[in-house]
Amino acid sequence: NAGVMQNPRHLVRRRGQEARLRCSPMKGHSHVYWYRQLPEEGLKFMVYLQKENIIDESGMPKERFSAEFPKEGPSILRIQQVVRGDSAAYFCASSIGGENTIYFGEGSWLTVV
Amino acid sequence: AQRVTQPEKLLSVFKGAPVELKCNYSYSGSPELFWYVQYSRQRLQLLLRHISRESIKGFTADLNKGETSFHLKKPFAQEEDSAMYYCALFNQAGTALIFGKGTTLSVSS
Numbered sequence: 001n002a003g004v005m006q007n008p009r010h011l012v013r014r015r016g017q018e019a020r021l022r023c024s025p026m027k028g029h030s031h032v033y034w035y036r037q038l039p040e041e042g043l044k045f046m047v048y049l050q051k052e053n054i055i056d057e058s059g060m061p062k063e064r065f066s067a068e069f070p071k072e073g074p075s076i077l078r079i080q081q082v083v084r085g086d087s088a089a090y091f092c093a094s095s096i097g098g099e100n101t102i103y104f105g106e107g108s109w110l111t112v113v
Numbered sequence: 114a115q116r117v118t119q120p121e122k123l124l125s126v127f128k129g130a131p132v133e134l135k136c137n138y139s140y141s142g143s144p145e146l147f148w149y150v151q152y153s154r155q156r157l158q159l160l161l162r163h164i165s166r167e168s169i170k171g172f173t174a175d176l177n178k179g180e181t182s183f184h185l186k187k188p189f190a191q192e193e194d195s196a197m198y199y200c201a202l203f204n205q206a207g208t209a210l211i212f213g214k215g216t217t218l219s220v221s222s
Contacts, residue, residue: 004156033209042214043157043199056208091157093210102210104149104157 002027004094004105005074012111019079019086021108025094032075033102034067037089049075050097082112115140115204119213126190128222134185136174136200136213145203146183147210148174152196160185160198170194190220 005024013019025032034046048056049069060067064082069075079086093104116139126132138144148160161169163176163183174185183200197217201210 035212040214043212045209045211048208056206059209093157101147101159101162103159106156107154 004029004092004103006090006092006105006108008108009106010109010111012113013082014113015083016081019082019110019112021077021079021090021092021110022074023077023092023094023105024074025092026103029094029096029103031095031097032069033093033095034075034077035091035093035104037091037107043091046077079110082110084112086110087112115202115211117200117202117211117213119198119200119216121216122214123217123219125219125221128192128220129189132185132187132190132194132218132220134198134200134216134218136183136185138181138183138200138202140181140202141205143178144176146174146176147201148172148183148185149199149201149212150196151199151215157199190218192220192222194218195220 007022030051032049035043037043045059047060047067052071064080066078089107089109091104091107093102095102118137146163149157150160151157172187174183176183197215199215200213204211
């Protein structure tokens with residue numbers, strides 16, 4: 001099992017550009033979570049998705065951020081018009097479902113210049 | 114409100130010394146608690162989950178409902194234990210893990 005796969009691992013964007021981060025869950029997992037890790041702040045939950053559905057987006061900023069998990073293909077976290085404050089590590093995780101163990105990917109490091 | 118508190122930002126110990134990483138929680142009901150470990154700029158790895166009551170890499174954690182704590186312990190620290198440790202619990206809705214801010218464990222010889 002290849003584990004949770006994220007790409008790109010590192011992404012540099014200029015202010016105002018768009019960032020797209022991709023996540024392929026572990027084989028057999030249909031639940032995906034996105035977290036953001038900022039220095040000194042630990043991991044913050046952003047969004048929880050199942051195939052074609054957003055279940056909980058209580059941690060998503062109201063503007064510029066969106067996430068999807070289509071029927072086919074990876075989950076995408078999209079950040080429009082990036083600002084310097086968006087620079088962080090973004091971790092994707094997946095699970096079989098419910099309150100089962102959540103497994104994390106290696107993260108995508110976004111740097112906004 | 115659901116919350117996880119890890120009061121120590123950094124814990125430094127010598128090799129062979131006992132380790133206790135503190136975790137306190139706020140939760141209504143019976144929480145589902147976890148410890149994750151993150152080595153430098155790598156993925157978070159599940160260390161243990163309280164319902165499984167397993168011991169991984171010599172680490173154990175006991176849920177103390179009276180003190181609302183889930184401290185992580187190891188009797189003899191090794192240098193390879195140096196990492197960031199996160200305590201977490203499932204939120205009431207069961208839709209997300211809530212993490213503490215993490216404790217960096219540094220083990221030196």
